[in-house]
Amino acid sequence: MSDAASLTLTTALRVCEAAVAEAESIGALVSVAVVDAGGHLVAFTRMNGAEIAGPVLAPDKAYTAVANRIATHELAEQAAPGGPLFGLHAHASGRFVIFGGGIPFRIGDRVVGAVGVSGGTVPEDVACAHAGERAWRRAITTGERDS
Template sequence: MSTDPITLTTALRVCEAAVAEAESAGALVSVAVVDAGGHLVAFMRMDGAEIAGPVLAPDKAYTAVANRIATHELAEQAAPGGPLFGLHAHASGRFVIFGGGVPFRLGDRVAGAVGVSGGTVAEDVACASAGERAWRQAAGPG
C-alpha cells in the first residue's frame, strides 16, 4: 500500500464513491476527506443535503483520524459508562461520536479518513465505507 499523502485526485475519488453510494440509497449527504493530520483535502455536498453536513462531515473525518477508529465504533466506547465517556466534549467539541467517519489504515498507521453526514447513521456509515474502499483501490500496492 502506498505511503504517499492523500492527493486531491484520490480524495475526490473517495468523495465521488461516497456520493454514488448515497445516490443509490436515496440519501443526500456531505462528504469530507482529511489527511493524517486531520486537515481537509476535499469536500462535496450533494444538492439539498442538510445544513449541518459541512460541519459534521469534516469533524467525523477528523475524529476518525484523531482517535484511529471508525466513529460508529467509537460511539460504543464513548457512551455513558464507557471507557471514553465524555470524549465528545473535548477538542473544542470537534469529536463526533456517531457513525459516518472511517479512517484510512496503512498497517498500524492511519493515513487519513472520510466523513459523511446527512443520511441515517447506517447510510452515513455505508457511504463512508464506500469512500474507504475507493481510497484503498486508489492507493494500490506500494
Template sequence: MTSSSVDLTTAQRLVAAAHAEAQRRAVTVSAAVVDSGGHLVAFARMDGAEIAGPVLAVDKAYTAVANSTATAELGVLAAPGGELFGLQANGGGRFVIFGGGIPLRAGGVIVGGVGVSGASAADDVACAEAAVAAFG
C-alpha cells in the same frame, strides 16, 4: 497518495465514491476527506443535503483520524460507563461519536479519514465504507 497522507486526487475520488453510494441509496449527503493531520483535503455537498452536513462530515473525518477508530465505534466507547465516556466534550467540540467517520489506512498507518453526514447513521456509515473501499 504519499506514504503519510491522502492527496487531492485520491480524496476527490473518495468523495465521489461516497456520493455514488448515497445516490444508490437515494439519500443526499456531504462527504469530506482529511489528511493524516486531520486537515481538510476534499469536500462536497450533494444538492439538497442538510445544512449541518458540511460541519459534521469534516468533523467525523477529523475524529476518525484523531482517535484512530471509526466514529460508530466511539459511540459505544463514549457512552455512560464506557472507557471513553465524555469524549465528545473534548477536542474543542469537534469529536463526533456517531457513525459516518472512518480512518483511512495504508500499510497499517493512518493516512487520512473520510466523513459522511446527511442521512441516517447507517446510510452515512455505508457511504463512508464505499469511500474506504474505493481507497483500498
C-alpha cells in the same frame, strides 16, 4: 508507499465521488469530507439538498476518525455512558463526533487520513463512508497518482 502517495487530491476526490454514488444509490443526501493524517481537509463535497449541518459534521467525523484512530460508529460504543471514553465528545472544543460516518484510512498500523459523511441516517452515513474507504483502498492498491 510514501505518505504523499497515500492520499492525493485525485484520490480524495474519488473517495468523495464513491461516497456520493453510494448515497445516490440508497436515496440519501450527504456531505463528504476527506482529511489527511493531520486532520486537515483535502476534499469536500455536498450534494444538492443535503442537510445544513453536513459541512460541519462531515469534516469533524473525518477528523475524529483520524485523531482517535477508529471509525466513529465504533467510537460511539466506547464513548457511551459507562464506557471507557465517556465524555470524549465534550473535548477538542466539541469537534469529536461520536456517531457513525467517519472511517480512518489505514496502511498497516498507520492512519493516513479519513473520510467523514453526514446527512443520511447513521447506517446510511456509515455505508457511504465505507464506499469512500473502498475507493481509497482501490486507489492505493492500483498505485494511482495525481495527474
